[in-house]
Amino acid sequence: MKQTLATTASLLSLTLASGFSDRALAADNGFVKDTTATLQARNYYFSRDFSDIVGANQQSKAEEWAQGFIFNLKSGYTPGTLGVGVDVIGQLGLKLDSSPDRVNTGLLPVQDDGRAADDYSRLGAALKVRYSKTELKVGELQPNLPVLAFSDIRLLPPTYQGVSISSSEFNGLTVQGGHLNSTSLRNESGDEKMQAMLGHVPQRQVSSDGFNFAGADYGFNDKRSSLSAWYGQLEDIYNQRFLGLKHSEPLGDWTLGANLGYYDSRQDGKKLLGNIDNQAFFSLLSAKRGGHTFYLGYQGMFGDSAFPRVFANISPLGNEVPTYEFAYTDERSWQVRYDYDFAALGVPGLTSTVRYITGNNVDTGKGYEGKDRERDLDLGYVLQSGSLKGLGIRVRNVMARSNYRSDIDENRLILSYTWSLL
Template sequence: MKLSNTAILALAISSITAGAHAESVSQDFMPTQLASTSAQSEAKGFIDGQSLSGSTRNWYANEEKKRGGTFSYERHGETLTGSRRINWVQGTILNYTSGFTQGTVGISTEVAAYNAIALDRSREDIKGGSNRTLAHSNGDAVDQWSKLGLANVKARISNTTLTAGRMNFSSPIVDVIGNRPLPSSFEGVAIHSEEFDNLSFDLATFDRVSPRTEQSLSKFRTEYSNTGVETDHVNTAGVNYQPLKSLKTSLYATQAEDFWNQYYFGATHELGDSSVLSLTTGLNYYKTVDEGKKLMGEIDNDTYSLSFGLTHQAHTLTFSYQEVNGNEYFDYLHETNGIYLANSLLSDFNGPNEKSFQIAYGINMAEYGIPGLKFNAYSARGWGIDGTHYVGTAYDVRSMDGEHHYEYGIGSSYAVQSGPLKATTIRATYTTHRASENQADGSINEFRLVTTIPFNIL
């Protein structure tokens, strides 16, 4: 990975700033040793450890395209357009999880039913459906629909668990995405091991994804491909290691069969005392190369982000630089959150050869006597997008020559602290994105209001 002069300068300035303050976050080395406790030894039994819980989410989004952009939809065989799209959906999850049976090998199961109700069913509002509102082929909203979101069996020895079936899974390359009324999930087999205090392992293979707004399972495809090619198998392995109390690292490798091999390294380091001044440094790096039959064409892509967050009591100011080195998009698997880059916002700022910079500010009102209330604002700009040297067929980027764009957003969230609605969250955001002629994300304003209420039955 080649860091730009901008990133190197930012790193130097931040290091000097942090060094001027007391290092209250421990920098002690953490020796790797066996975990002192075993999760399986504390198993309560299949029935005694069971739980029935869930959540319901009210998800509203109002988008308006600018600079002549439009959404399209069908009515009576005629294609109509409009600049505004509205989606309003209630998503509910009911999750049953058994306890683990007692003994050397514990067995457990998990089943979750997902249900969605379209609260806005206007064909004109939803504009033919999307990954926000499920719609029939004629563009009418599906009034309500349900599916099995999770259905798996687990076997556990000590602190190592094998899961088979449809599951949640989280890693920097294959990760559940939950930014809609319902989340995605994956079907396959996974092993997660925490046999050491500061070292954990993941190993998994998946053949299908359950999308956020679809009733059926799908093969994997990529987020930015314009060819629609699919793959049957995604294999991933990784390790999470904490060498210092202040430093966490991750290393993962994933094969999307006949697409690519993708490698990830990430690190987060904390320094200083937030009551005075603390520095959180984050590095995310992806290397992507073509694999097998090369259904996505030739790929050789290096992408990284580097962020520095300064915190003083309730206030956090973060600077993030991101760079794509490659003539194609930095791409990731569709219906995953496999993009742990600092500038992945409404836009991913991941165009070919793109550079981007973000400034973000957040305030935690708990410091001022209102726990649970937070505000944030950010501004991000991307430039230098150049796809003119791309020779493949998977991406529509050749018209991108010096493209640029910017985005800014404000948001507020509140989490209920006590009472029957404890842990209920309300989140409101307003985002503006403006783009040059051939930048893919276009010019759009979006307002979202999302309320999530968790509940426990058993």
């Protein structure tokens, strides 16, 4: 399903033309009037040094530089009781720098010859139907759920193919459900069956025929509190239940926050990965005053297995970060984090994050206790004026150390800019 740059550009042009060729006819309804279209350019440099390699892959460094483009079109709805619309997403990734000894950053596909592809692209669409406050979507989807989090942490985001329904008929309550039958990974063009990860270890040896989900989020207390209950099933591999609570409480000049969650995961159906038994609890507490936000987090894994999730996704676990997950068998971990928004000092657009996480009690299966730790530093700035107003710059530096998996020194530099086309 790989396409060249010219082919992708042509397809996007045809999509726009077909959607807006008869504006006069549609001017009296929201299909065109409520349509939005954006194009994001994302320039991404990613480097990981593995100073103490553990495992079968003995590659000592992953380092690549790439340019991505993400086109999103979301139409309004046709008039009437039953409104119909369409969402379109087009993605293009271009290689700027790579070599066979530095691949597998997750930015670019790796070909059979061991080299990164020069480019990769995808164009997908979803038909959407709305009745009252209920919406049905069929086609290319990007769900963001506690049991399947939206994982936009590389050059291009992943997508899924299937059907979903969302309903907000009752005040404060949103109910969702759906079935996904395939995925397009963050650095691939085509569709693949879904696979699992246990902790940090991909389980590529088996695949599932589908992922099913259902859940509800209820907001109350003037939207300062919410409760969540979710179910996810990666067919014949694992099923998972989630309960969550979020709360925000003003207290003088401070705003206190709490994010609590509990997962219970078991093997499913044919048990293609054998028995799975994991219970995960996390808590992330916060205190905000002015530009300062302080966090304290605890996360515990219980049972005989690591935390399962769909490959290659992140999860909303409180101590999971894009480098280490702190979600291996029996692991206990603590996090301290400090964010500062420099708008409080008269520098809007400049933000920073410093975070330290330490984990222990890991059942490595090798007769010793596993331990790991990670320090993250993130700086971000969005230009507030001038011809490049809106340009985002983000720098990330990571040091991660472990006695049972590879040590990592990581650097990322991300430039992003979004044009509003409609």
